[in-house]
Amino acid sequence: MITGNSIVNNLASFAFDDIDDLIQTLKKQGISPIDFGIGDPKEATPEFIRKVAKESIDSNASRGYPIYNGTVEYRYAIAKWTKKRFNVTLDPEKEICAGLGAKEIIFNLPNAFIEPGDYVIIPNPGYPPYLKGTLFARGIPYFINLERSNNFLPDFNSIPQNVLTKTKIIWLNYPNNPTGATATLDFYRATVEFARKHNILVVSDECYSELYFGEENRPHSILEITKEGVLCVNSMSKRSCMTGWRIGWICGDEKLISITKKLKTNIDSGIPYFIQDAAIAALGDEKHVEEQRTKLMMKRNLIVEAFKKSGMEDCSPNGTFYLWQRLPEKIKGLDLCKKLLDPKYAIVMSPGAWLAETVNGSNPSEHYVRMALVPSLEECKVASEKIIQAIAKP
Numbered sequence: 542m543i544t545g546n547s548i549v550n551n552l553a554s555f556a557f558d559d560i561d562d563l564i565q566t567l568k569k570q571g572i573s574p575i576d577f578g579i580g581d582p583k584e585a586t587p588e589f590i591r592k593v594a595k596e597s598i599d600s601n602a603s604r605g606y607p608i609y610n611g612t613v614e615y616r617y618a619i620a621k622w623t624k625k626r627f628n629v630t631l632d633p634e635k636e637i638c639a640g641l642g643a644k645e646i647i648f649n650l651p652n653a654f655i656e657p658g659d660y661v662i663i664p665n666p667g668y669p670p671y672l673k674g675t676l677f678a679r680g681i682p683y684f685i686n687l688e689r690s691n692n693f694l695p696d697f698n699s700i701p702q703n704v705l706t707k708t709k710i711i712w713l714n715y716p717n718n719p720t721g722a723t724a725t726l727d728f729y730r731a732t733v734e735f736a737r738k739h740n741i742l743v744v745s746d747e748c749y750s751e752l753y754f755g756e757e758n759r760p761h762s763i764l765e766i767t768k769e770g771v772l773c774v775n776s777m778s779k780r781s782c783m784t785g786w787r788i789g790w791i792c793g794d795e796k797l798i799s800i801t802k803k804l805k806t807n808i809d810s811g812i813p814y815f816i817q818d819a820a821i822a823a824l825g826d827e828k829h830v831e832e833q834r835t836k837l838m839m840k841r842n843l844i845v846e847a848f849k850k851s852g853m854e855d856c857s858p859n860g861t862f863y864l865w866q867r868l869p870e871k872i873k874g875l876d877l878c879k880k881l882l883d884p885k886y887a888i889v890m891s892p893g894a895w896l897a898e899t900v901n902g903s904n905p906s907e908h909y910v911r912m913a914l915v916p917s918l919e920e921c922k923v924a925s926e927k928i929i930q931a932i933a934k935p
C-alpha cells in the first residue's frame with residue numbers, strides 16, 4: 542500500500558470540527574453567518590488593476606513561460622515602491638525575486654537554507670507555513686511565545702544555547718498575524734544584532750506592512766536597519782485585495798537572494814505576465830490602499846467598541862486586519878466562538894488556541910479570539926450589536 546510520508550501523516554488536522562458542525566447547522570437553517578474567520582478580503586480587486594490585467598493577456602498572447610525571478614518591470618516597480626515607502630534602495634537585478642504569493646515563498650524558503658536537524662525559530666501564535674515549511678525541510682521548530690506583556694515581540698534571550706548553536710532561521714512577522722502588533726526599529730535593530738552574533742538568517746514577513754491604523758502606527762521594514770543577513774517577504778494580497786492573484790516577492794541581501802533564486806527555478810515556472818503587470822499597476826497607486834485603510838479603521842473601531850462595552854480590554858491592533866481580543870481568564874476563546882454561532886448571533890470567529898501551538902502542555906492563546914475584519918462595514922455594525930448581546934447573556 543502506498544502511504545503519505547511521515548511528515549504528511551503527522552500533520553495535525555485542525556480541531557475545526559466543532560465549529561464547522563455549528564456553521565453547517567446554521568447553513569441548513571438558511572442562516573448565513575457573518576464570517577470573521579479567515580483573513581481573505583471580500584472586497585473586489587480595484588477596477589484599474591483588473592483592467593491592466595485584461596489588456597496584458599492580449600499583449601502577452603504568445604510570450605511563453607514567464608521569467609522565473611519576475612519580469613524586469615515588476616522588479617523595478619518593487620524597487621521603486623520600496624524606496625518611496627521605506628527609503629531603502631534595492632537593486633532590482635540582484636536583490637529582488639518574485640514569488641507566487643508570500644505563502645509559497647515562506648513554505649519553500651527553509652529548503653534553501655537548512656540541513657535536516659537545524660532549528661528554525663517560529664513565533665507562537667504564528668502563520669502556519671513557518672512551521673510547515675520547516676517540517677517539510679526536515680528542520681526542527683523552536684517556538685517563542687508572543688506575550689502581550691512584551692508587546693507580542695519575541696524574546697530571543699529565552700532560547701537555550703544548544704538550540705542557538707543549531708539555529709539557521711528566525712521568522713519575524715510584523716504587522717503581526719494574529720496579534721495586530723507592530724515592531725519598532727529598535728526591535729529590528731536588536732534582532733539583527735542578535736542574529737549576526739549567532740550567524741542566523743532573519744526573514745521578516747511584512748505582508749501586512751500597508752494595513753495599519755493611523756500614521757503613528759505606520760510600520761517599519763527591517764530593511765531600514767540593514768540588508769546584510771536579512772530577507773524580507775511582501776505580497777500584493779493584502780495591500781491591494783489581490784489574495785486570489787498569487788503574487789508577492791522576497792528581497793534583501795544579494796547573496797541570500799541568489800540562493801533563493803537557485804531554489805526558485807526548480808519549483809515553478811514564474812508568475813503569469815498579466816498578473817505581474819497588474820501588480821505593477823497596483824504598486825504605482827496609493828489611493829486605493831488609503832481607502833482600504835480608512836474602511837478598515839471604521840470596522841476596527843466598531844468591533845473594539847463592542848468588546849469594550851462588554852467590559853473587555855481594549856485590544857485595538859496597530860496593524861493587519863485582525864483583532865486579537867483577549868478574554869477574561871474565566872472565558873475560553875473556543876467557548877465564546879461556539880456561543881456566537883448560536884442562530885441568534887450567527888457570527889464566525891477563530892478561537893485563539895487554534896492559531897498557536899501547544900508547547901509543554903500550554904497554549905499561549907487559549908483566552909483569545911481572532912476576528913478578521915473582512916466582512917462589510919454594515920455587517921460589522923450588525924456583528925458589534927450581537928457581540929454585546931451575546932457577552933451580556935450568561
Ligand SMILES: Cc1ncc(COP(=O)(O)O)c(C=O)c1O
Pocket residue numbers: 580641642643644645668714718746748775776777778784788789
Ligand atoms: C502572516 C502571513 N504571511 C503570509 C500570508 C500569505 O500571503 P499571500 O496571500 O501573499 O500568500 C498570510 C496570509 O494570510 C499571512 O497571514
